[in-house]
Amino acid sequence: DAGVIQSPRHEVTEMGQEVTLRCKPISGHNSLFWYRQTMMRGLELLIYFNNNVPIDDSGMPEDRFSAKMPNASFSTLKIQPSEPRDSAVYFCASGDSSYEQYFGPGTRLTVT
Amino acid sequence: GESVGLHLPTLSVQEGDNSIINCAYSNSASDYFIWYKQESGKGPQFIIDIRSNMDKRQGQRVTVLLNKTVKHLSLQIAATQPGDSAVYFCAENIPPGDMRFGAGTRLTVKP
Numbered sequence: 235d236a237g238v239i240q241s242p243r244h245e246v247t248e249m250g251q252e253v254t255l256r257c258k259p260i261s262g263h264n265s266l267f268w269y270r271q272t273m274m275r276g277l278e279l280l281i282y283f284n285n286n287v288p289i290d291d292s293g294m295p296e297d298r299f300s301a302k303m304p305n306a307s308f309s310t311l312k313i314q315p316s317e318p319r320d321s322a323v324y325f326c327a328s329g330d331s332s333y334e335q336y337f338g339p340g341t342r343l344t345v346t
Numbered sequence: 347g348e349s350v351g352l353h354l355p356t357l358s359v360q361e362g363d364n365s366i367i368n369c370a371y372s373n374s375a376s377d378y379f380i381w382y383k384q385e386s387g388k389g390p391q392f393i394i395d396i397r398s399n400m401d402k403r404q405g406q407r408v409t410v411l412l413n414k415t416v417k418h419l420s421l422q423i424a425a426t427q428p429g430d431s432a433v434y435f436c437a438e439n440i441p442p443g444d445m446r447f448g449a450g451t452r453l454t455v456k457p
Contacts, residue, residue, distance in 0.1 A: 290443075
């Protein structure tokens with residue numbers, strides 16, 4: 235298995251632009267998680283899905299952030315409009331019936 | 347002004363020595379714990395886990411100890427190698443499925 239796949243790996247955009255991050259979980263996994271990692275706040279859970287349904291989005295910073303999981307093999311995290319303070323590494327992770335989460339390589343987002 | 351970020355605890359050990367990384371968790375109801383390793387430029391990677399009904403679990407060169415009385419978790423790495431240099435995170439699962447990560451500890455192995 236290729237593991238969790240994220241794209242793009244790097245994204246540089248100007249503030250005000252829309253950013254879409256993509257994730258393909260490991261086949262057969264039924265949970266998907268979006269995290270943000272910064273030096274200031276460490277690793278933060280933004281939202282997680284179970285069987286494609288959002289379970290807990292309390293970590294989503296504000297309405298500019300939205301996440302979807304239209305099917306078991308794809309999820310997006312969208313930021314619109316983006317701001318410089320959104321600059322971070324965004325990780326997607328997937329999991330099966332155990333608690334273990336398998337992390338993707340991350341997307342490094344820079345908003346100028 | 348100067349930016350303030352997380353000041354990760356750091357541990358520096360000599361190659362071949364044993365390492366002990368500590369973690370204090372927050373919730374006495376947490377029922378499952380994981381240690382992750384994150385190398386520079388990569389996502390966290392699972393190392394070892396332990397359920398709350400256990401106090402010790404061993405893997406290959408790693409041992410996790412759980413002390414529920416004081417809500418403390420530790421990761422012991424035997425014969426530390428340069429490839430073990432990374433940031434190590436503990437994570438606790440607060441039922442039914444809220445996984446919380448600690449701030450991390452940076453381990454540096456000196457050759």
